[in-house]
Amino acid sequence: MIPAELTATDGGTNASLPRAERAYQQLRAAIQAGQLAPGTRLREVELAESLGLSRTPVREALSRLESEGLVVNEPNRGMMVTQLDASMVSELYVMREVLEGTAAALAARHATDVELSLLRDIVERDLAIADDPVRLAANNRLFHETLHRCAHNRYLLKTLRSLHESMALLGRSTLAVPGRAHASYEEHASLVAALEQRDPALAEQIMRRHIQQAYKVRLSLWIEEQAGS
Missing domain, CATH: 1.10.10.10 (Winged helix-like DNA-binding domain superfamily/Winged helix DNA-binding domain)
Structure with missing residues (x-):
């Protein structure tokens, strides 16, 4: 309606x-x-x-x-x-893993110290809003958008913006799932540490694993919603 x-x-x-x-x-x-x-x-x-x-x-x-x-x-x-089916959700996360993994590797090379400090602040903010899924979801989007900019690649940034518009079709945030918010915080914190070490390979590995974990939770949510419809 x-x-x-x-x-x-x-x-x-x-x-x-x-x-x-x-x-x-x-x-x-x-x-x-x-x-x-x-x-x-x-x-x-x-x-x-x-x-x-x-x-x-x-x-x-x-x-x-x-x-x-x-x-x-x-x-x-x-x-x-648009309603996403299981294959579309999978395709979306495959592209997220590739593109965001690339963004993380580039950020390890090109992000300024000020940008990395900002990313660290965004991650630590999660601890203060741990009981508010709405604010957590907004802070999560801010973290990823900031990381994308840290890659300093305008073409990658444009592609990621288009991809994340499609993410709106997924529905509620996976951060509302019990335990996911804390796991996401740990994954983000590990990623920022890799960026601070200027280790592109490690940063990409951590980001890819982060997206894979998010996909597992998302798929569980999708299956649950389909079963209840």
């Missing part, structure tokens, strides 16, 4: 933007925030009413989101937020 009013979650959408761009940003933010969950049917009339726009910019926004893989046009069901 489409909410009566969709609101941007990134601080608001600039009213001076073209209407199609505003519609795109608000719909993308709603998908990422879970307002529009995977499997939600996207009817132009309802979306236009919810966004306070006409159908034309909404149609353009949906076409753009479809090209990015966030929505799909099913022959018998129409436009809907």
Whole structure:
């Protein structure tokens, strides 16, 4: 079901933007925030009413989101937020492992001391918010986004941003699973130590293992959700 009013979650959408761009940003933010969950049917009339726009910019926004893989046009069901199956989840994590492993190796070579200090601060913040899965998930995203920038490779950064937009389709954070938050903290701390040692091979190995562990938890969540649906 489409909410009566969709609101941007990134601080608001600039009213001076073209209407199609505003519609795109608000719909993308709603998908990422879970307002529009995977499997939600996207009817132009309802979306236009919810966004306070006409159908034309909404149609353009949906076409753009479809090209990015966030929505799909099913022959018998129409436009809907993409639902990931087991193979798609696997493919997503395979790419995460490759790309984030590469980012970790590059960060070990190119990150500044200030950037590494910032990464360390982000990791240690987990200890203060250990009982808040929402804040933990936000801090986790910040850690990974900061690490990506530490690689100092604009093309890798662009690819990772696109990949992480698709991650929004996975649903709730794996950090809410008992024990995963602490394990993730330990993995992040080990990664930062490898970066501080300027050891690209070790940093890549730790990051790949981190993504593999996250995938195991994610797959368990997916199986659990499928069993309950």
